[in-house]
Amino acid sequence: MDKQEATERRLSREHLLRLAAAAGGAGLLSRADKAQAALDWLNAESGRLQVLDWAGYGNDGGQAMFAQYVKTHPKNKPQFTYMTNESDALAKIHAGLKPDLFRPYVGWVKYFATSGLVQPWDPKLISNFKHLNPFMVKAGQYKGKQYGIPDDWGFDAILYRSDKVTPKARSWGLLFDERYKGKISWFDDLEMLTIAGLYLGFDKPWRQTDAQLKRSQKFLMSKKHLVRLIWSSETNLWEAFGSGDLWIAYAWPNDWVQMKKKKLKVVYMRPKEKPIAWVGMFMLRKGSPRPNLAHAYVNAWSSARSGKWLEDNYGYGHANTLARPSSSDLLKALQLTNPKAVTEPSAHLDRDIPRRAVYARMWEEVKAS
């Protein structure tokens, strides 16, 4: 327990008096349950819930998704630190940040589960758990334990301007199309090597051999001259795409929603090699002093009401199968009526990359080239 946590747990004079009264009452009434209640109170979790999450999911617009938690735990409101990606979260935790919970995506479940940094959830404490998509729930498990509670989900696919671009095929190849030099945007992530692997027809793009990986890297390096922007923040992408600097981009459903809001003629294309599906997984940090509060927070996020809000406002899917968006376009694009939308045969569910460090280094070399 660090100093901050110790301070938060220190009893104030008022708390001590209340505890004494409760214990005294328990003694007078000679009832074991009262004494237990007093002990429970003593052990009650205190302080603000520390959440490490992505921009847009905290007090910067995502309040509706955890409003229920704030209502029931007004003294333990969430305090947010933002992560730009999983490795950023990893670096922050290694540097000493102690969030109670954080949200990596499905491809990192095994990594974190085996890292010793997280502990499994107790699904019994999450009343909305039973409504969560079973395929996504399974994807959050490692060795039978629920390390990840699925929440938001979506696809990695291709966004393009239908008034400017004529794809030769419904393929990831549009990201490498010589005709649109200077109008293409890739995503700043080692996943680009996976996409290259999919495009080049490798059977296991997440587990490429050295030779395959070298070929994927060489391919990306040979096509990099076509790329105007390698985006790492959605706002950068929206700005460049919205102003016409870009016509084609690796994108998420929310990007499609945002560009439609700008009245641009855009298509969110599912490539024939299949899109990659991702699922956000809440993870509980090992040693968190507020596990019950973390469960309550995740329960609020897991409600159908939060899910509908997420779908309506961010254009992502939600793991709660009862959540339905107002827009039929989005319903269709995300295949929300299909419980297997994120997995075969509809899409490739993102997964663990055993040689992630090698992929990462090779991707960095692509950017540096």
Place this chain on the structure above:
Amino acid sequence: MAIADAGSSRGHIPRRRRLRVDLTTPTLLGLPLAWLAVFFLVPIGIVAAYSFDVYSLDPGPHSFTLTAWRDFLHSSVYLRLFWKSVRMSLTVSAIVVVLAYPLAYYLALSGTKRKYILLLLLIAPFLTSYLLRVLAWKVILGNQGVVNTFLFWTGLRSPDHPLSQLLYSRFAVMLVLGYIWLPFVALPIFVSLESLDRRLLEAASDLGASRLQAFRRVTLPLSLPGVVAAFLFVFIPTLGEFVTPSLVGGANGYMYGNQIVDLFGTGFPDWETGSVLAIFLLGVVAVLTVVFARFLQPRQVAAD
């Protein structure tokens, strides 16, 4: 005897006064040195330790190794990126010095009474945030920015074919860096020129030198320390720059500094390689500073 006297007289200094004299230097230097040690040398030592895998993010055993350094020195990709950044920084520094020199010359030697007001105007952009000044260029250079809109209006370009290489390009990075650093360059040159002994110019004139000859043989050599300082002022920070390239550089304007940031933070943290790149940059900058330091001394005016 004189020495003995001196020693003897020193021996008569009251003890309290001697103590005060002895403590002055350590007191004055102690805090800044401690500050430098704790917040500069120690962090560099930690980064160096990461580069040799003495420290590591990975749990488990690890020990001193040169692997990351060997990989870096054998990686043509990282070294190529470094040279690309060196070329960009050199270009920016040279252009900015050439642009700033006449400006500083005018301000320092024209004798105008308003030179300090003009100097204030020159540094006025620094009253706003760095980020804001960089972002403003996006408004100017974008497809629907000021430049392209003007070109559409004049009919020189059609809206379907804007000048698209203005933004998210190497050009954009160099342009914005030049804009940002121009005042920094002008200031040391201005100071150098203003402290010039005007009598030297009068002497040159009396001896029959033309204005150009006086500039070439007197003004320029004497202002060189300011020029070199100005050049270093731009070159060193722009070599490790990452904010401007990440905002306006796009894929083509990616620089060495961006690579360091990305190795520490994106993909999969690779603090070993990131540390190697950072220490290498620090080493190169240190060597360059030592090399250029000899030019920072005021030079003798050529006698011939």
